[in-house]
Amino acid sequence: MKNILILVNPSSGKKNSGDVAQIAEETFMARGWHCVTRITKQKSDIGKYTTEACAEKIDHLIIMGGDGTVSEALNALNGLSYRPIIGILPTGTANNIAIGWGMSTDIYKAIDQLVYANQEKCDVGEVNGHLFLSSLSSGTLPETVWEVSEEMKKAYGPMAYFLEGIKSLKDEKPYHFELTLDGKKFEKESTLLLIGVSHSVFGIPRFFSEANKNDGKLHLLSLDQTTLGDKMIILSKLIRNNEETGTMPSSVTIVSFEEATIDLIDDTAHVALDGEKGPDFPLNINVRSGYLTVLIPEKADKGFLFNKEA
Structure with missing residues (x-):
């Protein structure tokens, strides 16, 4: 059984993140997966919950937020020996990372994409640590x-x-x-x-x-x-x-x-x-x-310049 942590940044662009997180949790649990949601109250909570997920060896860390939230979680992984599989539910003002992975900017479609996603290795850049x-x-x-x-x-x-x-x-x-x-x-x-x-x-x-x-x-x-x-x-x-x-x-x-x-x-x-x-x-x-293993949808969406849903 998969153990999933949904990490929610409610201050990201879309303000109904709590409702979306509940739908995502119910969708994943309907697949027989064990799912827990953590909602951040301050920026430091992103790193805190990411580190806890690694300590507990959570299988999948689903990040609900924008590029800033994903970046904070990514840097919390720096130096850790265990890294969970990463997925993104894009709810930020800018979601370039998620779009680059082929995720839809329609958040409900993105939930379905994660259910049927493939696992792929992903490079990461490093600059001054x-x-x-x-x-x-x-x-x-x-x-x-x-x-x-x-x-x-x-x-x-x-x-x-x-x-x-x-x-x-x-x-x-x-x-x-x-x-x-x-x-x-x-x-x-x-x-x-x-x-x-x-x-x-x-x-x-x-x-x-x-x-x-x-x-x-x-x-x-x-x-x-x-x-x-x-x-x-x-x-x-x-x-x-x-x-x-x-x-x-x-x-x-x-x-x-x-x-x-x-x-x-x-x-x-x-x-x-x-x-x-x-x-x-x-x-x-x-x-x-190949630093990360990430969830990539079977059918990638187009970028925001070409995506009518965006």
């Missing part, structure tokens, strides 16, 4: 993360970040980075550095078209200073819902790696880590290959 499942970024576009108001989040959900990012395309500032990727050292001026763990970033299903969630690599995209027209071409290629992004303009560099050190020369910039404020430069980055 912090773990991440989606992306790390720095430059002009990540600055917009701090510009999105609570009103925009409530009105547009995850699209708020995308819309603010579109506005930022006309205003860019190049940053001087020093990078060492798998032992190869070089300098580069870029307006954006973005590192993804798998193919999906920002809910765009094939952002890194050649990547996979368990390929043992991290994937870097850098964007040079360029024209607005070029940037719109790049954006249109990235958000196409197909397997190939096609030939990118020369202002875009995409490369895969296992270990990296990145520093910012004579400047300051924000680092965004899974949509939250990240660590300061210099950045020491590596991949933890």
Whole structure:
């Protein structure tokens, strides 16, 4: 019999999480699974309940929340010898991690997806001791993360970040980075550095078209200073819902790696880590290959840009 802990963050975007958790618990118990629900009252409870789940060797930890909740739970696993199988019920403002795993943004459909999900290994990124499942970024576009108001989040959900990012395309500032990727050292001026763990970033299903969630690599995209027209071409290629992004303009560099050190020369910039404020430069980055076992639906949903349910 499976032992399941549903970890609920009621402060995540959707406010009916208690009702949804009850439906999820009843659905899982109807399958003959033993299920317990824990509702957090403060941020520290996420790590507390995750650690307790590991100590009790719970089979499945189902995280009900957004990217921030998933990230907190993930980092609570850091250094523990036992890690349960992880599933997500996406109820946050931004649910890029869950979307990258093919989870529906219709929470009731997502419950059914978990019932019939497959177990797959999943890579995790690490930067300065912090773990991440989606992306790390720095430059002009990540600055917009701090510009999105609570009103925009409530009105547009995850699209708020995308819309603010579109506005930022006309205003860019190049940053001087020093990078060492798998032992190869070089300098580069870029307006954006973005590192993804798998193919999906920002809910765009094939952002890194050649990547996979368990390929043992991290994937870097850098964007040079360029024209607005070029940037719109790049954006249109990235958000196409197909397997190939096609030939990118020369202002875009995409490369895969296992270990990296990145520093910012004579400047300051924000680092965004899974949509939250990240660590300061210099950045020491590596991949933890197959670190998690996660629940992936048999039939993946599309990303939020293409999903009418979102």
